[in-house]
Structure formats: C-alpha cells, structure tokens
Amino acid sequence: MKIDVHAHLYPVAYLDLLDSFGGTAVGTAIARGLHAGPTAEDIERRLAMMDKAGVDVQILSVSPQDPYFPSLDQSVKAARLANDICASAVAQGRGRFAAFASLPLPHIDASVAEMKRCYDELGMIGVSVSTTILGAPLADARFDGLFSELDGREAVVFIHPSGVSLASFIVTNSHFDGPLGSPFEDTVCALQLIQARVPERFPRIKFISSHLGGCLPFLMKRIDVQARVFMPTPALPSEEAKRFWYDTVNAHPAALRCACETFGSDRLLLGTDTPYWQDDLYNLAVDYIRQSGLSAQDAERIYHENAAALFGDKLSHAHRSSQ
Template identity: 45%
Template sequence: MRVDVHAHYFPADYLDLLTAHGSRHTDIARIPCAGDAEGDIDARLRMMDTAGVDLQILSAAPQMPYLEDAGNAVEAARFVNDRYAELVAAHPGRFAALAAAPLPHTDEAVKETVRALDDLGFAGAAVSTTVLGRTLGDPSFEAYWAALDDRSAPVFVHAAGRDLDSPQIADHGLTWIVGAPFEDAVGVLHLLRAGVPTRYPRIKFVVPHLGGGLSFLLQRIDDNYLHYHEAFPALPSTLLRRMWFDTVGAHAPALREAIDSFGADRIVLGSDYPYFQGDLYTRAVRYVSEADLPAEQVRAVLEDNVRAVFDRL
C-alpha cells in the first residue's frame, strides 16, 4: 500500500472558527481542493489515483487550534478532529487522520488527544514546531508527550509558519520557501536538546521536507556537540536516526543525501498536498522512482517504511 504521510485537509468552517477566535493565518489554507467545498474531495481522490497513492494521512498543521483561551482552543480542537473523523469514515481505506491538540493547555491537550487516538481511531498526532512562541521542548508539555508515548503514537512535526521570528524571512515572502524547512530543523533540535525523544522513546517522530536541512548539517551538529558539549542527551546524529523523514521536496539529490545520512529505512513518502496538486502531486511520488536509487530502496520509501511508523493503519 502506498501511503502519503504529509497531506493537509482544511474544512472551511474550521478555518472560519480559527479566524473568529483571532487567528490571522488562515488565508494560505483557503485554496482550491484543500477542504470540503463541492468537488474538493472528489478532485483529491482523482489526483491520488493518478499518482498511485492509496491513502493520505491528513493533518491540520499548521492551522492548529493553538489559542490563548483554553475554552476556544478545546472547541477548535474537538471541532477539527470530529470533521476529520467524518471524512475518514466516509471514505474507508483512503484517508487516515492525525489528532490536533489544544496546546499549550496541556491537560486539555492530553484529554483531546486520548479521545482522538482511543475513541476516534486516529493514526497519530500532529504538532507545529512552535506553540504560541513556546518550543516543543517546553517543560509544560511533558504530560502530552507521556500520553503519546503510552500509546507508541506517531507524531508528525510540521513547520508553524512563523518565520523563525525573523523579519528577514517574514518581510520578504520567504515564510514557506525558506522559513518552513528551517523551522522543521530548529523545532526538532529543540526536541532533542530537551530530551523529549530520549525520555519518550516509543513516540515515532516524523519530520517533513527531508528534515529541513538536518541531513546536510548532520556532521556539523555532531562536531559542535562534541566540541562545545551542547546539552543534547546523546550524539545528535544517533537521536535523529531514530526519527523518520518525508520526501517532500521532489529533489532527487536531496533525497539521496537524506538516505545517505539517515538510512533508507527512515524515509517515508510525503507530498504536501494541497500545495502540490495535479502534475506536481504526481511528481511528488514519481520522483522517488526516478532518483537513481536501488530498487529495494525505492520500494522501502514508497511502500514499506510507513508500516513501521503507522502500525495503527
């Protein structure tokens, strides 16, 4: 089975709810075939069929229910998780869902994540790289990670779209071109430095965009750790090779470099739908087969590796 682990679904009424609660970042999600407008799902399924994708694993990131008011955050999280559950039920075998949690309200986030995983049957959870300015290594999130670890849950870590708090990114149209992959890398390094994957080894972290540059920087990160005794609980490359990385990027040299750095068994198929549609969606899948890789590595990336991560499927 060919599974796309990096696809988004943005129901319009959910985006409206976020906007009503103060979000100013929903416009980028209001694009054709992204949500539940008439014909959207049929068009999505046609593109999946053309690309040879059997199932998409859907997340709401970066349109997450991260709101200052706990009541609003819980309302938004329950709303979007229920909508995802409805879509999954309406199209058996074509979609799975990742839980959205009302962080930074940790007690409420645990309750809603447990509901999504245990009652709604979600495949895992999704988080953004920052939560209202807090890193994923924030000590207040410990109970959330513990609940996911108890369930050996996959966790998809997606860029927040907050430009690394840099006007050099935000003010020059670079939020998603450069900002997002660097957010992936920095967000994961915060997780590692805080020791989250070490304390909760049963969580299966999935990082998009081929790791956002982490493979290129792998030796540099290790060398600085050894030289400066940075506060990682173990050698960073060892910790990173326990994670998985999706193929979003459609650049064969980068894919080969990620495989060389992390291992072919650590790469899973991702598309970033709906931001890549039509021919670009097909290319997101096809380029793996055209990347001059051994046949067994192609098969592992496109079909086999996902089973080790999303065993709930």
C-alpha cells in the same frame, strides 16, 4: 502501494472558527481556495489526484492551521471541530484516508483528553503538533506531560512547521516563508528536541519531521562537529537524529539521496504536502523518489513499507472502519 503521510485538509467551517477567535499565527488565507475541504467535490478531486499518482492512502492533518489559543475554551472547541471534520472526511474516503489528531495546546490536560477521544472514539492513528506553540518551542519542558502520555500510547507524532519562519523578519520580509522558513523550522525543532533529550526520554514516541528534516541531512557533519556548544551530553546529533522519521516533501533527488545516507532509507516516508503541491507537483512529489537513483528496495521502503511498519494495526484498523 503508496502511503502519503503529509497531506492537509482545510475545512472552511474550521478556518472560519479560527478567524472568529482571532486567527492563527500563520493566518488562514494560505489554506483557503485550494480545493482542500471535506466537500464531496473536493474529496473526489483529491481521490482522482491520488489515483493518477498511484497513491493509495493519505494521512490528513490541518497543520499549520492548529487550534492553539491562550483561551482553553477556544482551543478545545477548535480542536474538537477539526477532529470531528477530519474523522468525517476519513469516513467519506472509502478507505483511502486516515487522520492525525489536532490537540488544544498549550493546554496539557485538555490535550491529553482530546488525544484519548481521537484515539478511542474517532480511530485516529497519531497526532499532529507544530514546531512551536504560541511562541514556545515544542521541546519546552512544559510539554513533557503531554509527551509522557504520548509515550504511553506509543504514539506517532507528526511535527509540522508553525509557518512563522522562526519569527525572522529577514525571512518573511523577503517572502521566503515557504521555501526557507518552513524547513528552517523543521531543522531547529528537531535539534531542540535532541538537545532536550525528548526522543531519548520518551523513546516509544515515533516522531515524524517534515520536509526531510529541513537542512539536517546537508548540515549533519557540521552539526556533529559543533555539538559540544549545545548538547548537554556527549551523544552525537547524527545518531540521535536516527530516532526520528522524515517525510520526503522536497522533490530534489540529490537531497533525498543525502537523507538516505544520513538517516537510512528505513527512516523515510512518502509525503506530498497537498494541497500546496497539486496536480503536476503532486505527481512530482511522488515520482521523484523512484527517479532519484535509489534502489528499488529503498523506494518501496519509502513508498509504503516504513509507514506500514510505523503505524501497524492502527492504519489497517482505520481503513477497515471507514470501508
């Protein structure tokens, strides 16, 4: 069995609504024309691609097309539309899909209300958040109220880059947004959360960091050595980083082996980043795990055992509800 935790759904009606509100920081153009909508044709195409790669389940999100606006009304309207469409796609998927809820951030009370609706009425199995929300780091204290509610739910929280490349014109002017900007955001966000002691203060939240945590595995020793300049406690970042889970969107076997050695194979989850990785690239995102030189036991943990343990009954219930 294989469970893909990093897969995107981009409904045209939702993207159009975002544009009518002024668009997102990353823009909606990157999400259009990718056969990633909830139409019957797109769903069948997605299922066929999953079948070819041997993927049993995808967990859908609309990131980084997140419903984040200064206007409360716009954020709520966009979040509700995204979640309703995702729930409909799950129902169409014949037990092959589940979904992460989108939240109308930075509006905390409205986000808590939408989280409850998505869990209790729509059967979603976690929430998706961005590394930054309208320029504010996810680790900012203003989001502690949301984390408290998520902690009470023992929620799975999928963290996706916002797509702004750390607001670095050096990165964006060189068109390095995808290959470098996104993993840089993953790296900085995870360290900011550790620095703010968020995983320690809200220990029942299960955070998933995208793209193997960006540069974390490669730089972990360097980060530990220099932790005294940014850590408020003597805790080592390498130990705190093991409070997270990490998806495998990367496709470089050496990087995967490094992540296994750094975090442990029990902290890794299959991810493909579809629709940005489709067809042959989708197969690569799945197959490289088994071809990386890891043990068969570690590969099975990454493919499905860790996700099954992480989501538990929520994933099983989502499948039963959609069948």
